[in-house]
Amino acid sequence: MRHLNKIVPVCFSIALGLSALTGCEGGELYNVDAPDWISEKVDSIANSNKTEDEVLEGMQEDVYTIGSTDYSSGFWTVFSKDYVVPDGQKWNAVFNLHINPSASNTYKNFGLVICSDADRGGEGYLEYGVIRFDNQPSGNSEWGDYIDRSYVQSTLTFETDTDPGIDQLGGKVTLTVDRTNPEAFNVTITNGVVTKTYKQPTALVNLNADASNTNIRCFLVPEGSYIDFLQTNIVPIGGLTSADDKNPISMELQNVPELVNVGVPLDSAMINVSAVVNFEEGVTKTVQASELHFSAIPDMDTPGVKNLVAIYNKTFKGENCEQPIVANATFEVVEKVASIKITGQPSHTNYYYYTSPATESMTGRTLAFDPTGMEVTATYENGESKVIDNSRLSFSAIPATTGSHTVTISADEGITAEVNVTVSESAVSSVKNSTSILGAEDNSSAFQAVFSDEFNVPVGETKSIAFTNYSNLVANWNNFVVFLRKADLTEYAVVRADNYGWGNGYAACLTSGGQPDWATWLAGMNGAKVTLYVTNCGNGTADVQAVMEGTTGTTSIQYYLGINTIDPDDLNFALTIDGSHIVFDAE
Numbered sequence: 001m002r003h004l005n006k007i008v009p010v011c012f013s014i015a016l017g018l019s020a021l022t023g024c025e026g027g028e029l030y031n032v033d034a035p036d037w038i039s040e041k042v043d044s045i046a047n048s049n050k051t052e053d054e055v056l057e058g059m060q061e062d063v064y065t066i067g068s069t070d071y072s073s074g075f076w077t078v079f080s081k082d083y084v085v086p087d088g089q090k091w092n093a094v095f096n097l098h099i100n101p102s103a104s105n106t107y108k109n110f111g112l113v114i115c116s117d118a119d120r121g122g123e124g125y126l127e128y129g130v131i132r133f134d135n136q137p138s139g140n141s142e143w144g145d146y147i148d149r150s151y152v153q154s155t156l157t158f159e160t161d162t163d164p165g166i167d168q169l170g171g172k173v174t175l176t177v178d179r180t181n182p183e184a185f186n187v188t189i190t191n192g193v194v195t196k197t198y199k200q201p202t203a204l205v206n207l208n209a210d211a212s213n214t215n216i217r218c219f220l221v222p223e224g225s226y227i228d229f230l231q232t233n234i235v236p237i238g239g240l241t242s243a244d245d246k247n248p249i250s251m252e253l254q255n256v257p258e259l260v261n262v263g264v265p266l267d268s269a270m271i272n273v274s275a276v277v278n279f280e281e282g283v284t285k286t287v288q289a290s291e292l293h294f295s296a297i298p299d300m301d302t303p304g305v306k307n308l309v310a311i312y313n314k315t316f317k318g319e320n321c322e323q324p325i326v327a328n329a330t331f332e333v334v335e336k337v338a339s340i341k342i343t344g345q346p347s348h349t350n351y352y353y354y355t356s357p358a359t360e361s362m363t364g365r366t367l368a369f370d371p372t373g374m375e376v377t378a379t380y381e382n383g384e385s386k387v388i389d390n391s392r393l394s395f396s397a398i399p400a401t402t403g404s405h406t407v408t409i410s411a412d413e414g415i416t417a418e419v420n421v422t423v424s425e426s427a428v429s430s431v432k433n434s435t436s437i438l439g440a441e442d443n444s445s446a447f448q449a450v451f452s453d454e455f456n457v458p459v460g461e462t463k464s465i466a467f468t469n470y471s472n473l474v475a476n477w478n479n480f481v482v483f484l485r486k487a488d489l490t491e492y493a494v495v496r497a498d499n500y501g502w503g504n505g506y507a508a509c510l511t512s513g514g515q516p517d518w519a520t521w522l523a524g525m526n527g528a529k530v531t532l533y534v535t536n537c538g539n540g541t542a543d544v545q546a547v548m549e550g551t552t553g554t555t556s557i558q559y560y561l562g563i564n565t566i567d568p569d570d571l572n573f574a575l576t577i578d579g580s581h582i583v584f585d586a587e
Contacts, residue, residue, distance in 0.1 A: 057092075058233040059233050060232060061242055062229055062236065063242065063243040064282070065226060066079065067222040070288070071098075071102075071224055073223065073225075074224075075223040079220070079221055080219045080221075082219050082237045083219065083232060083234050083236045084217050084237065085179055085234065086214065087182075090178045090180050091176070091218060091232070092176050092231075092232065092233045093229070093231065095229040095231075096173070096227065096230065097170050097191070097227055098228070099167055101167070106134045106136060106141075106162070107224075109133045109224075109225055110132065110220050110223065110225060110227060111133075111220070112130065112187065112218060113127065113219050114204075114216060115218075115219075116217065117217055118217070127144055128145075128204060129142065129145065129147030130143055130144055131196075135154035135157045135158065136157070138160070139158075140476065146207075148200060151198055154194065154196040173189060174190055177218055184202065204216060246280040246281055246317075247279065247280055248325045249279060249325065251287075251310070253310055254275065254286075256270070256329040257273075258332065258391075260300075260331055261335070261336045262300075262336060265300070270292075274289065275310060275312060277325070302333065304333060305330055305331075306332070308331055312325050335384065336381045337379070337388070338378075338379050339379045340416070342375070342418075343377045344376075347370075348538055349421045350459075351367050351538050352423070352537050354425065354428060354462040354533060354545070355425070357547045357555075358513075358545040358546060358547050358557035359545060359561070365400040367397070367423065368541055369397070369421070371390040376388050376417065392411060395407055396408040399423070400423065404423075405420070426537075427460070427462065429461065429463060429464070431453075433465070437582070438450055438575060445577055445579070447481070447577075447579075448576050450576065451576050452576070455572060456487075456571070457572065457573065460538050461535070462535040462536075466584070467530055467582045467583060469525055469527075470581050471579065472526075473522055473523065473525070473526055474579055475579070476497075476500075479577075480532075481496050481497070482534070482544055484505070484544070485573070486567065486570045492563060493505040494506070495544050497546065498513075498521075499511055499558060505563040506560075508563070509541075509564070510562055511560050512558070513559060520552055523550075524551045524553075525550060527551040528550045528551060529548070533546070534573045536571045540565070541562045541563055541566055543559065543563070545560075546558045546559070
């Protein structure tokens with residue numbers, strides 16, 4: 001948008017100056033060829049009114065939504081289009097960022113991902129890093145091997161991720177990724193209230209496999225927010241999306257219940273269903289059950305598998321569309337359970353926990369019930385009895401305290417049975433690696449470049465290992481990493497020193513250890529004395545605990561409790577490094 005308001009005072013000042021000149025003896029109205037001092041005066045007035053606001057040129061409509069409008073989209077679940085930024089060019093984008101009014105965490109905004117010129121997750125895909133709109137020097141508001149946080153500045157800084165003020169990040173945002181300076185790389189994110197910049201005094205290295213390809217790609221990732229994209233000066237992969245209304249093309253249903261009791265009305269049964277609707281020009285949005293029309297075939301009155309038909313008849317702007325679209329799913333209508341009875345005991349009824357200095361201050365710690373091998377027989381209201389699938393049942397948590405505990409098993413509200421388990425404190429013993437050092441001593445080893453020995457953890461036992469951690473101090477993840485896996489190396493989960501992990505078993509675990517000051521924590525990790533504990537809890541879960549005595553004089557902790565999908569008879573762990581190295585204790 002060009003700033004006409006800046007031109008007006010310049011013209012007015014010029015007019016006054018030229019009018020005054022005509023009143024002088026022999027004066028005349030000078031044109032643009034008048035003496036140099038007039039041109040200099042005009043330039044001076046204009047320059048005095050200049051600001052650093054970006055004047056966007058070549059902008060084109062690109063209108064679509066990224067993220068669920070109910071603010072439910074998690075990080076790395078929805079993405080914008082990919083925008084390819086050639087060397088020597090600049091990408092400008094304009095969009096509306098919607099912040100959840102109930103958001104209590106500063107990171108619930110969006111991240112700019114900068115990567116190589118390859119499809120996300122595909123061959124040749126490498127990331128320079130991610131820059132979020134919020135600025136938290138003690139947290140992960142930007143990360144990546146090629147992002148230097150010392151070049152970040154912002155007009156709004158958060159001390160912790162629960163500080164107030166995230167609402168200031170919402171509104172119309174202008175984003176600029178600037179590669180026009182061959183000796184620099186700059187990013188600017190601003191909404192007129194908050195401005196964040198990344199000014200790197202060197203050009204980006206080329207991460208593309210083909211050295212002749214100097215392009216980079218950029219895309220946006222919201223978290224707990226959503227983005228209404230508006231304009232771009234670079235045509236994205238897949239093309240632009242116009243602001244014209246669009247007809248729906250297809251949709252996919254989400255959150256369809258597997259089981260519904262006989263007698264429950266269809267609309268009530270499907271109240272939590274939503275649909276991702278695909279519109280013309282590649283636009284998508286999520287609609288709720290209230291915007292869908294449902295039918296069940298053949299009926300809802302008898303038990304059995306039913307075909308759910310959902311119809312949507314609105315355009316992108318909410319008008320009646322020319323041709324409604326249909327999506328299908330299946331669910332099962334079942335008789336209502338009258339009572340349940342344990343007819344087969346679970347395979348594992350002896351559970352274990354270990355308390356290290358990382359968890360000694362915890363209160364209310366619990367263990368998850370493992371229903372493996374258990375058989376529950378349900379009696380239905382029609383008098384029929386049969387074994388009920390354990391996936392239909394819910395289980396009460398078990399206190400992590402020694403002794404016998406009762407687990408309540410529930411089929412429906414008020415329909416319960418009980419089973420007893422025994423909880424004991426785990427025995428701990430140390431393990432020793434066959435080599436004294438893991439990773440290059442100059443901290444140059446890449447992630448997973450080398451692994452320690454595989455250490456088996458039998459049911460009910462805790463294995464500990466002590467070592468000194470050394471880091472290149474570039475990022476929080478440049479420290480030790482723990483892999484939990486089977487003997488054949490099939491992974492359960494991977495957890496890091498800095499309160500982060502992934503894998504099938506990671507989502508269910510309880511994590512803690514987010515440090516009050518990540519910068520101080522990281523500085524202390526180069527030479528930190530670490531004791532790591534891995535417990536096989538016997539209930540299909542494992543615990544990982546770490547106590548880290550930093551070189552800054554502060555002892556910090558990290559734990560991951562209840563990592564599930566574990567086969568209790570096949571649990572092992574191994575250590576690896578990432579821009580770091582480990583020296584194991586001799587004893």
